[in-house]
Amino acid sequence: MATLQELRDFVRTHADADSTDAPDSSLDVYARIAYNDIHTRTSFPQLQVTYTFTTVAGQQDYLFAGIGALDKVTSIIDTTNLGRRLIYMSESDADLAFGAPIGATSEVANAFTVVDTSLFLYPTPGVTGKLYQVRGRRRPAQWPTTAGSVPDLPDTLHTAIAWYMLSSYFLSQEDPQMAGVYLNEYEQMVRRHTQEEGSREFSGRPLVMGGQNYYAPNFTRFVRGMLE
Secondary structure (H helix, E strand, O other): OOOHHHHHHHHHHHOEEEEEEEEOOOHHHHHHHHHHHHHOOOOOOOHHEEEEEEEEOOOOOHHHHHHHOOOEEEEEEEOOOOOEEEEOOOOHHHHHHOOOOOEEOOOOOOOOEEOOOEEEOOOOOOOOEEEEEEEEOOOOOOOOOOOOOOOOHHHHHHHHHHHHHHHHHHHHHOOOOHHHHHHHHHHHHHHHHHHHHHHHHOOOOOOOOOOOOOHHHHHHHHHHHHHH
């Protein structure tokens, strides 16, 4: 784990520079560019979040901010109906299937969609107090901030940020050769980590159609119909 100040010190020591040659104002910008770039490449496990929310009768949309620190929704589960998962639909498909703008109401929602930073349930809840579990991802913490702040990233990627900062420093010194060396180190480290993250196997058992895996009844009937 590396703090912002430790990354600054590393760059200055490695480049044999002082705070005049490599001021905090420049190094912090280099660090922010690398940090944001890494987050655009993959979604890291520490960003995964789970929240619950309850319905209000006649209310179809629920703001992310009212549920939790959500940036993206990956699934919604009806916790009072055997953990039944709602189906994701596009806004236009949901309007066609359930009516717009409010359409039908029901005690149980069957589908959801996301518009901007709001979650929409279909059909519109007709009762108050239904409990749903939301899984999704939060937005990465803003960084850098203070000298003691730590990147909201796996520890192994903190060093990658240092390489990018070094590359940007040497580029500012009009030394493209050294800048290219450290940029290549940065790219290789980030690429290795993101490839490993994307290929990780989380399942401890084989997926067998019709075996020990759970499929919603409607999905099972759909697959059976396709095979018959």
